Amino acid sequence: MVNVRRAGQAPDLGTAETDPRTRDRVLAAVSQHGPISAARIAADLGLTPPGVRRHLDQLAADGVVEDREPAAGKRGRGRPAREWVVTEAGHDVLPAGYDVLAADAVRFLREAAGDDAVTDFARSRVARLEERYADEIDAAGEDPAARTEALVAALRRDGYAATARPVGAGGLTGVQLCQGHCPVQHVASEFPELCDAETEAFSRLLGVHVQRLATLAQGDHVCTTFVPTPSPAPPPSSTHRPPTTRERRSR
Structure with missing residues (x-):
């Protein structure tokens, strides 16, 4: 069943952003549209920018994407957003034919x-x-x-x-x-x-x-x-012996 997200409806973070396939979608977006920012990827895929950045950081740690400064014509006021491209190693893991x-x-x-x-x-x-x-x-x-x-x-x-x-x-x-x-x-x-x-x-x-x-x-x-995996060993059982008649009398 395909989940259709209505306009203005927040994405279901419990499914979309934790779906194991989302990382592949993020990588595909960088491949198709890079250099591209996390905000643009989030908008295209219906995810949140923080969620996309987590995937990008993991992909960068794996060496398949890298960030770069935006071109001079794209820079606005304030700190420029990082833009992402696929590395040579990343192209090796993308589907080809x-x-x-x-x-x-x-x-x-x-x-x-x-x-x-x-x-x-x-x-x-x-x-x-x-x-x-x-x-x-x-x-x-x-x-x-x-x-x-x-x-x-x-x-x-x-x-x-x-x-x-x-x-x-x-x-x-x-x-x-x-x-x-x-x-x-x-x-x-x-x-x-x-x-x-x-x-x-x-x-x-x-x-x-x-x-x-x-x-x-x-x-x-x-x-x-x-x-x-091995089950935890049960705690040693203590054996309790009732006192003998002589032991009870001596108390």
Whole structure:
């Protein structure tokens, strides 16, 4: 269902500005209209300038956008608003027409060499990911939750918009790892082997068996993976022995 915002109605900050896809929309706006200010992006996307600036600051921290002073003809009184442009690294993460090419290549691989070849390709691809991430995750220690946080940091650098939060109660506790962006989403919708191989790689990196609950490729709003963590140990129980008859008499 599409939410239509009436003229003059404030945007729903609980959905629009926290939607994992909003960051991609901000980046697309900079790509299409840059140099562009945060206020202009906010007006075009129906968001608030502070919300847009938060996304821009994160994109700048990731190295995909940068700010610059406005051209002399645009300067007015007071402090000039920063204008944003996409960096060279940012152009690398923007969609180009490679989804179609990649799907065609994997489709040809399946037709020429069979399903096993696609599986081998998917595992080979994530093997390189494992190799890049392994040392950083190992440095986080043995705790699955700490290792998941390290994995989140690594995934963010690769443009996956990853987050993690604790979930569960009682006997089943864990961490929910979410990825709001996937560079191979459209190809994986036809070739789920890519998602399966990534899930297997997460299990190996984190040292526990993880469970994939949802994927962007299947039409969900976010890729969600459950990472089990050890339940807190119960407090030691104190054993109470009723006093014997002799002990009661001696009191």
